[in-house]
Amino acid sequence: MSREGFAAGDDRTSAGPPAAPADAPTGRGSAVAAVLRRVGLSGRRVVVAVPYLWLLLFFLIPFLIVFRISFSEALIAQPPYSALLEWLEDPDFGELKLQITLTLTSYLRLFDDSLYIVAYLSSVKMAFISTVLCLLIGYPMAYAIAQARPSLRGPLMMLVVLPFWTSFLIRVYAWIGILKANGIVSNALAALGLVDEHFEILYSDIAVYIGITYTYLPFMILPLYATLERMDRSLLEAAADLGCRPWKAFLTVTLPLSVPGIIAGSLLVFIPAVGEFVIPELLGGPDTLMIGRVLWNEFFANRDWPVASAVAIALLMFLVVPIMVFQYVQGRQQDAEARR
Amino acid sequence: MAQPIRKPTRLEPWQDPDAVPYVRIDKVTKRFGDFVAVDDVSLNIYRGEFFALLGGSGSGKTTLLRMLAGFETPSEGRIFIDGVDMSGIPPYERPVNMMFQSYALFPHMSVEQNVAFGLKQDGVPRAEIRERVAEMLDMVQLGRFAKRRPHQLSGGQRQRVALARSLVKRPKLLLLDEPLGALDRRLRERTQFELVNIQEKLGVTFVVVTHDQEEAMTMSTRIAVMNQGYIQQVGTPSEIYEYPNSKFVAEFIGSVNMFEGRVVEDEPDHVLVRSEEAGCDLYINHGVPAPLGTQVWVAVRPEKIALSKEPPPAAADGRNVTRGVVREIAYLGDMSIYLVELAGGKTVRVTMPNVTRRTELPVTWEDEVYLSWRPFAGVVLNQ
Numbered sequence: 001m002s003r004e005g006f007a008a009g010d011d012r013t014s015a016g017p018p019a020a021p022a023d024a025p026t027g028r029g030s031a032v033a034a035v036l037r038r039v040g041l042s043g044r045r046v047v048v049a050v051p052y053l054w055l056l057l058f059f060l061i062p063f064l065i066v067f068r069i070s071f072s073e074a075l076i077a078q079p080p081y082s083a084l085l086e087w088l089e090d091p092d093f094g095e096l097k098l099q100i101t102l103t104l105t106s107y108l109r110l111f112d113d114s115l116y117i118v119a120y121l122s123s124v125k126m127a128f129i130s131t132v133l134c135l136l137i138g139y140p141m142a143y144a145i146a147q148a149r150p151s152l153r154g155p156l157m158m159l160v161v162l163p164f165w166t167s168f169l170i171r172v173y174a175w176i177g178i179l180k181a182n183g184i185v186s187n188a189l190a191a192l193g194l195v196d197e198h199f200e201i202l203y204s205d206i207a208v209y210i211g212i213t214y215t216y217l218p219f220m221i222l223p224l225y226a227t228l229e230r231m232d233r234s235l236l237e238a239a240a241d242l243g244c245r246p247w248k249a250f251l252t253v254t255l256p257l258s259v260p261g262i263i264a265g266s267l268l269v270f271i272p273a274v275g276e277f278v279i280p281e282l283l284g285g286p287d288t289l290m291i292g293r294v295l296w297n298e299f300f301a302n303r304d305w306p307v308a309s310a311v312a313i314a315l316l317m318f319l320v321v322p323i324m325v326f327q328y329v330q331g332r333q334q335d336a337e338a339r340r
Numbered sequence: 341m342a343q344p345i346r347k348p349t350r351l352e353p354w355q356d357p358d359a360v361p362y363v364r365i366d367k368v369t370k371r372f373g374d375f376v377a378v379d380d381v382s383l384n385i386y387r388g389e390f391f392a393l394l395g396g397s398g399s400g401k402t403t404l405l406r407m408l409a410g411f412e413t414p415s416e417g418r419i420f421i422d423g424v425d426m427s428g429i430p431p432y433e434r435p436v437n438m439m440f441q442s443y444a445l446f447p448h449m450s451v452e453q454n455v456a457f458g459l460k461q462d463g464v465p466r467a468e469i470r471e472r473v474a475e476m477l478d479m480v481q482l483g484r485f486a487k488r489r490p491h492q493l494s495g496g497q498r499q500r501v502a503l504a505r506s507l508v509k510r511p512k513l514l515l516l517d518e519p520l521g522a523l524d525r526r527l528r529e530r531t532q533f534e535l536v537n538i539q540e541k542l543g544v545t546f547v548v549v550t551h552d553q554e555e556a557m558t559m560s561t562r563i564a565v566m567n568q569g570y571i572q573q574v575g576t577p578s579e580i581y582e583y584p585n586s587k588f589v590a591e592f593i594g595s596v597n598m599f600e601g602r603v604v605e606d607e608p609d610h611v612l613v614r615s616e617e618a619g620c621d622l623y624i625n626h627g628v629p630a631p632l633g634t635q636v637w638v639a640v641r642p643e644k645i646a647l648s649k650e651p652p653p654a655a656a657d658g659r660n661v662t663r664g665v666v667r668e669i670a671y672l673g674d675m676s677i678y679l680v681e682l683a684g685g686k687t688v689r690v691t692m693p694n695v696t697r698r699t700e701l702p703v704t705w706e707d708e709v710y711l712s713w714r715p716f717a718g719v720v721l722n723q
Contacts, residue, residue, distance in 0.1 A: 232442065234440050235446060237438075238440055238505075239446075240431040241506075243432050243461035243509070257447070257448055
């Protein structure tokens with residue numbers, strides 16, 4: 001009872017966009033606030049609006065530029081693509097006309113040349129396998145950390161995110177040293193007499209899997225840990241009390257309840273892994289086909305900016321649209337559950 | 341101590357020396373590091389009992405219950421259920437079910453699936469599961485809500501799902517951890533009677549943990565009052581209320597007036613305590629093992645004291661009669677609480693049923709009144 005009263009009181013003080021007579025007589029500050037309020041900007045909205053504007057500026061504008069380039073034609077010029085909008089002088093009437101040229105050749109190329117589709121599918125496959133590996137390694141780790149003594153959980157999570165304190169590039173380079181011929185792994189295996197010292201994992205799909213799994217593991221562990229740690233322990237006690245053995249209780253209670261964490265972690269690993277460029281470039285072999293590499297080649301080797309842009313847009317559509325739809329549906333479900 | 345005044349109306353196996361306890365807690369101690377949560381507790385609980393563990397927070401009652409369920413292992417001592425030593429037996433193999441304080445309903449399962457969970461673990465055939473679940477849900481009047489998820493239910497409905505889930509396996513022993521804690525007063529009163537009905541109908545032995553003395557009094561056959569890990573007193577509700585064995589129990593259960601005094605007469609059939617605090621001699625019509633001159637406390641319940649403006653007829657000998665001034669009156673509808681200040685400065689709490697209308701209160705503020713009580717009202721406590 002008293003807590004409810006408390007919360008209501010709290011609400012009233014923090015959420016007062018229209019009526020705030022308390023700060024009315026404080027002079028200039030309140031005058032500015034009043035103007036802002038008239039425009040519909042309360043302090044609360046500004047806090048939300050600023051990062052949104054930032055994202056709009058630095059995500060949407062580059063995206064639109066890329067989107068625009070994808071409809072141009074490649075030219076050997078500066079910039080290396082044709083203009084979309086051109087002012088043409090009509091020879092008969094001497095008027096200026098606006099001509100819009102949309103070229104779909106870049107998109108058609110994506111389907112003509114099997115390279116793009118194969119690279120795309122290969123990226124999805126590699127990202128998927130890496131995500132599964134992250135889940136298999138990350139779930140037990142997150143579970144163990146969530147089960148640890150509360151005083152140990154902080155330090156253990158710290159260890160999980162510790163690699164972020166060094167540069168991502170340096171960590172990938174370190175893997176080269178580990179995986180190359182005469183590297184740590186091949187020397188160790190050679191010492192055991194399993195392989196000779198020329199054995200090399202580097203420059204193969206396996207090296208890419210290792211690299212991606214290693215790099216993105218913390219993104220899997222963090223949301224999983226958050227879900228598992230929040231889980232009510234009495235649920236497992238209830239399961240045991242009803243005659244459920246620990247392993248079965250894990251499968252019937254813990255696992256279903258950690259699905260939101262599994263989904264969040266998998267998305268956080270899968271999405272960047274599909275477009276990953278650095279890891280396949282440094283660790284992958286000549287046959288390692290990933291869309292990020294194709295993209296890079298189109299931009300910098302072929303200087304075919306329109307096709308590169310089309311690849312980027314297609315990637316985005318194939319990847320982001322289903323995920324956004326999924327998130328939207330899930331969000332609506334959660335809303336529905338919360339409302340009841 | 342004293343014999344209970346009430347006649348045995350219900351089954352009272354604890355009176356029978358030959359009865360075999362269903363649950364035997366044998367010198368159980370539980371330590372968490374340096375902290376002793378349960379301190380050398382021995383208890384016998386009999387089949388069909390509704391046994392309450394009553395105590396404040398940190399009294400060890402929940403730890404004791406969790407040891408019965410198997411979630412904690414005793415540091416010392418043993419627990420027998422139905423004659424079987426429970427040491428080393430995990431919770432999922434014990435013939436015990438528990439209703440959790442938080443209900444611990446599985447949020448990702450419907451009401452029906454929650455109730456069916458325990459039966460599924462035992463490999464009960466599907467058709468039988470369906471039948472028993474439906475039967476159970478009917479009993480707790482939740483048949484209509486079978487397909488709902490726990491978050492779509494009210495607190496009272498969730499509590500009933502938890503009860504159904506813990507009863508569906510027909511356990512011989514049901515443990516309830518603050519079962520009614522989250523319910524509002526009216527729902528709680530109704531559920532108390534429902535629980536007792538279910539318990540009597542199914543013949544299950546209930547062990548319930550509660551901090552609410554009223555709850556313990558209404559529902560249980562016997563109560564164990566716990567304090568700081570050990571058991572202060574075990575007895576029927578009326579024994580505990582009328583014959584508390586310590587200041588702690590007297591003060592924990594209901595409200596009580598304590599008068600400090602010295603024993604001046606110690607006969608087999610009565611005791612006389614001289615108390616300056618009370619301003620009179622206190623005559624108690626039962627003997628106590630307290631030698632002459634011992635310092636003792638006499639506990640008198642507020643409802644056993646009568647207030648009057650005229651000297652009561654028994655006032656002649658000056659025993660169990662004292663005088664004071666009414667300082668406060670709290671009107672509660674069915675009864676009123678009077679705080680009366682005695683000559684010595686002590687405030688005594690008296691409750692009287694409001695048999696007349698409020699406007700015609702016999703006693704009012706600042707009235708000088710006589711307080712008197714009968715010889716059986718007082719209880720002598722020497723700790």
